[in-house]
Amino acid sequence: MFWKIRAEYYRRINVRLTLIVTLAAAVSSIVVYALLLASLFIGFGDQDRGELDSRLLSYWAAWQYGGNDAVLNRASLDMKEYGGRPYLLMLDSEDGEMLGALIPGGWEQFNLKDPDLTNLTPGSYATLRAESLPYALLLTGVVLDDGTRLLVGLSTENHQFLVRMYQRNYPWALGAIILAGVLVGIISSRRLLSPIVRLNQEIDHIIITGDLGRRLDSSGTGDQLDGLINRYNRLLDRVESLIGGMKDTLDAVAHDLRTPLTRLRGHAELALGKGDAEEYEEALATVVEQTDQAGALLSALMDIAEAEQGMLSLEGVSCNLSTLAAEVSDMYELIAEEKGQRLTLEAPNEVLLSGDPVRLRQILGNLVDNALKYSPEGSCIDIRCGFSDETSWAEIIDDGPGVPEEETERVFERLYRGDRSRGSRGLGLGLSMVKALVEAHSGSVEISKVEGRGASFKVVFPRISEENISKA
Template structure:
């Protein structure tokens, strides 16, 4: 199941904070323990120095006068016990607890050394102070040790840890609140876009304000605007197609109905046969018109409705030319193919076949008996050139810019065409990013030249930005 964007953002912010909070708590506990040791170690140090200051040699005798304050300066709120020992370094004990543990490494003269140990099944924190002393005719090193149990230290460490943890939780809660507020504010433009799209869901001309969203969302909005513009274009094309189809089919369908009613009223078989023949001819015209309207709909720009693949246009041109050979023979026309044996490009076979069929059909329709029609395909570097030339009446220069319009039929056009053939050709050429031009043929008539790129053009820039950066 897909989570909401808000929930994903919260999770990506909060989940990484969990191990960070655990590490911070561990560090806070360690810092609290070190702070408590630092505070109580100063008391241990003061006690040891106070005792050391009262050790003197009088008349060759070592006198130790332990001040009461040296052992009473510890916190009285806890039942911590204090131990001490005075003795020669590495030697006998002069006074105090003889079994008080020594540090792992004895301090040098005048040095202090703090250490943790266990004494009488209790954890203690101790300090050892090495005092140099001239005694019994030689320089001696006296070791003063003071230790205490750790109840006060543990209590202070717990209090410091609890206060630090409470501060961190408070900061975390405030940070989470600010993150939630920030996420809601950051997602607010998306909410406005949603409201706009919902309020104007039926308006294809809608264009969203790119500047109303953050920089990272602007490519998405631009892609939506492109899609909305394309949708508006497609709806406009469909509406125009429906209007054209309704307009163009209304008259022939009315004519079919009139011819059918007229034929039905004829008493003579010969007249009925003539009426049926006219009815069949009119039906063929309607079928041709409907087929060309559908072909025009397929050829108009829009989402690809056909497979685009590599094909041999020269082979396709030969096949379509062969389809019209019998029709051309009936009119005594010389129809043939000239050009390269192979001309490859990437395109839509169905539409390219429709394009060639329309062009050759027009040439066969309008070229007088005994004329010539030549179809050719040439490979020209990165392009393919298709040429259909005939010896027909041609198209006057003043009409050449009009013949590609829908339902336009030139003044010299005869037959039963409906003016859609070249409009279909133009849309197919545009869909393949090609060009089409009309020229005068070498034997008179018309020469239609179509240039198509071998590879489809790259996608427009807007399509490249349709994803979120």
């Protein structure tokens, strides 16, 4: 149980952040401690060697002017005038006999007759240690012209005292640093993770209540956590839009399937009531027709819903709108002839854009079919293509009754049928499909009234140049 609780505790991000901050502070303090300690040892050593070299040269010069007595007098005078750190001075004859010395109290415990001392020269040093003393003695020396050996020494007592104080107090400093690291880690982790905590709370609220209208306020800092909140809000916008589109689609499907299903049931019941083989055959034919109509309705509604929500799979290739318009014109030419209508095509050689050629044909086909449906016999439907610096466009102009101004926005609604189209065939989804597919291609649809003619439906797309095509 204990290990499970501890594992659960360590999985929390704020605990891990606190531990990381504390560990980083402790490791940094240890590194700084080690560097400072090394700097102290190096600095104290350089200082001691410099002072020894200075005293050695001073007494060497005094010996050259006045011999051993001058050295001892100079040393005594230095002690009286300057005081300071105690130091050792020894003058030994060539055979090891002591000719004179200044030895501070207690330093007799060092082995001043160590054979290694006989080999000292300016710039070389020896260190003596005594078991009963906590410090060492650093010495240097020189052999004078008459064979006398001059030794100068300093103790490391003061320096080692400072080092020991530093070492003794460091654990307290380390403890304070760790405590400060824990406090800083707790405070900073709470501040840093507060957006994530709020995000989790909002997600829990949405899961429980299903309310997709709630949004998190951005802190405005512009950091990664602020970006996470903004992305979360955009994700909710997208999810809310998708769910709204699904609800609208389901409502439309439920509404419009009711009519063909009712017809199916009515025809079946009528045929069963009469019990006539001919009636059965006619009822089955009607059932097949109504089933096809229901399937077409479902397919169109799903395509529109996917296009509106940005979920429709489009093949983005280079297309020539003029070529697509010519293919659509050829496809509907026979239908136009049956109604005594004419299709005219006005298009330059190349009107380039990037899009899905199948869906672009569907856009143009729906617009041409709509124009043929609402134009009288003997009328003319014009198909025009063109481009500007930034756009490629196609326009369908008919001789029909046009679109009333109050209906120009509503004609693109799913299943909407205006007053002038009540008796015409169709599902009421053609223009909805056009608008959804055009917007899926980052384009727009415009409706206008042409003087002396009927309605004009113009679809506009972003244009790509031949240079961009060659690069692609």
